[in-house]
Amino acid sequence: MPRFENIIAAIDGSGPTEQMLHTLLSLPAFAQCHVTLLHAVPSQTSAEEMRAAWQKGQELLAKTLQSFPAQPGVKITTQLVEGDPKVVVLQVAESLPDPLIVMGSRGRNRLMAILQNSVSQYVFQLASCPMLLVKDDAYVKYPSHVMVALNNSPAAQAAFATALDLVAGIPGAQIFLASVQLDADAQARDETLDRAIATLKSHQIGHRVLTAVGDPGTEIVRLAEESKADLLVMGSPDRRPSIARSIPDLDRLLGRSVSDYVRVHIGCPVLMVRSAQD
Known part of the structure; x- marks a missing residue:
């Protein structure tokens, strides 16, 4: 039985996060799990900007979903939500049993992360579940x-x-x-x-x-x-x-x-x- 039944992947278009997710799904420990490809659309100042941001999010999730081949035992769904990304990730994690959060990190130092409202830093501090951080410049390898x-x-x-x-x-x-x-x-x-x-x-x-x-x-x-x-x-x-x-x-x-x-x-x-x- 896999240790993690649910993976929440925060999709923002960064390559390392998607590479890490592909790697996880190749491991026996994740042979059966539910993957949620999650993208949050921050509120916009106008309806036109909101429609454009929503469409961009839909296209990003669709493209990411297509990159994953069908795999027996693995279910992959997408979720597009309006709201603050860091809050959305935590809310989705709290709604699922035994979750693992996978997301990218720019590796900002502590003070800079606070001042620049880092999503990964905020989630890292508040999440009660395990969290897999992949820096933008990380080289993702098969974890042997x-x-x-x-x-x-x-x-x-x-x-x-x-x-x-x-x-x-x-x-x-x-x-x-x-x-x-x-x-x-x-x-x-x-x-x-x-x-x-x-x-x-x-x-x-x-x-x-x-x-x-x-x-x-x-x-x-x-x-x-x-x-x-x-x-x-x-x-x-x-x-x-x-x-x-x-x-x-x-x-x-x-x-x-x-x-x-x-x-x-x-x-x-x-x-x-x-x-x-x-």
Whole structure:
């Protein structure tokens, strides 16, 4: 049974997002799923402009849909909605069970993303479901080498479980376990890493252990680049209190967020996973 029953692909005409979607649908983990090609049309100042924007959206979705060949078990539909794109994506995600959001990202830094009203940054902050970000300049490859940023947090454990599902059935697939320590004197191996290795061996999945000492965000990006990982899967815990779930966490955006640093600087696609325990 696929881990993700529903994929929501935010279609804006960017090539990497569509390439990533084609790649996902070639994986055994997504052999049966429902894909929603979603495009939001912002409100226009006149009826004529609205008609033109609506027609452009229809043409974009139709062209994107035609690029996907018929695939048994996979259902692909289109959805054209009027409204703020970042709000529309979240609303559609909340209406579907077990969703995965796939969308492009220009990789703006945190402050610039806020000032320029970045759709991907807004959705990344507020979405409770996993989100796969593909930067405009990312080179999308078949994910036979998946790196997981591993620690003992619930979100990281959820990321590891997701990586297992992603590589299931892929011949010769490997999972790179990236463990970053803040202190050089810290224990080189921990129980979390040992359990992950044991799990991979029991599933007969190849692995590599990548270790580093230093700033987690910087080191995760470096390890991903040096190992030539095709995809990074990492936990992104939601630190907002429940009373503030309707607004972005500006303290987190402006502060030192590992997941946000990785989102901006990573070269490969990155799948951010959250855990209900966070």
